Amino acid sequence: MASGNPGIGGAGRSANEPVRVVVVDDQELFRRGLTMLLGSEDGIDVVGEAGDGAEGAAVAVATVPDVVLLDVRMPKQSGIEACVAIKEQVPMTKIIMLTMSDDEADLYEAVKSGASGYLLKDSSIEEVAQGIRVVADGQSLISPSMAAKLIDEFKTMSRPERATGPALKLTDRELEVLRLVAKGLSNRDVAGQLAISENTVKNHVRNILEKLQLHSRMEAVMYAVRAKLVELD
Structure with a gap:
């Protein structure tokens, strides 16, 4: 577990600045499409992207974004492993897992690893964009279908x-x-x-x-x- 200050409002972002985002997903078509759609959203600036967890962690360290979107299951390094690496090296950066996995074990591991959000890939672009804004503001977000599973785990x-x-x-x-x-x-x-x-x-x-x-x-x-x-x- 990282011992650094986890922060509460993004990686040093002031209220009138755009939320700086890195998108990490091994499916190139999905990643590029999401990057393009987020780029058209007010107040969001995509500053990097990567195709696997290891590259994603490196991009996050290089760019120090406010929010990183991570798929859970990727080659070379999983999203969970990348989440741990990012929180250790840039603890103020917030993590949202954006995944097809509705497995409560993945949700639980993501939360334990420091993720502030967990959204399924069937979420609308509006839901993803709003999730980015909410998490960048220091709050937490889980897809409604996953929230009940987390409560059951509790x-x-x-x-x-x-x-x-x-x-x-x-x-x-x-x-x-x-x-x-x-x-x-x-x-x-x-x-x-x-x-x-x-x-x-x-x-x-x-x-x-x-x-x-x-x-x-x-x-x-x-x-x-x-x-x-x-x-x-």
């Missing part, structure tokens, strides 16, 4: 970790934020529930990730469920 965690070490360092407010994030609320919704600013929520999420030494909001929720810090209905 509920089957029968051997919880003890809430020791970093978990005990969370403040009461951070625990409140974590519980609301676990229910699927966005930063804006959490801010509304707690009557605090959205920037304050982002700061709390960043602190939670740093204290738990985790990569993403989803991974923090998984940790919290295992440690019985939160319960899902």
Whole structure:
């Protein structure tokens, strides 16, 4: 697990700059088509592409994008392996797995490896573009058809970790934020529930990730469920 600061709002991007994206997929026709379609979307700039996981990790290190789109199953290095490599070397870059795989094991491994999003390739270009924007803003995204599988995975965690070490360092407010994030609320919704600013929520999420030494909001929720810090209905 990378020990660097995972960041919360992309790789140093200010609010008025386009989201810088790298597309990694071994199917050239799909990759080129997606690159072309994303290039026509407002606020998105495709800065690189690659045909396998190893090349994708190298391109990500060279370009330091805000978001990388990764297929799960690719030659030379899988998307999961590439995700780990990218998060170790450019931890502020967010990862979205864009794949045909609806296998919950792939989803679970992606989340554990630091992915902030998991979309299926039957998603529309509008859904992919919006997913890029949401993840670049520090939030998490999963295809609706996969979300239920992740919740089921949470509920089957029968051997919880003890809430020791970093978990005990969370403040009461951070625990409140974590519980609301676990229910699927966005930063804006959490801010509304707690009557605090959205920037304050982002700061709390960043602190939670740093204290738990985790990569993403989803991974923090998984940790919290295992440690019985939160319960899902």
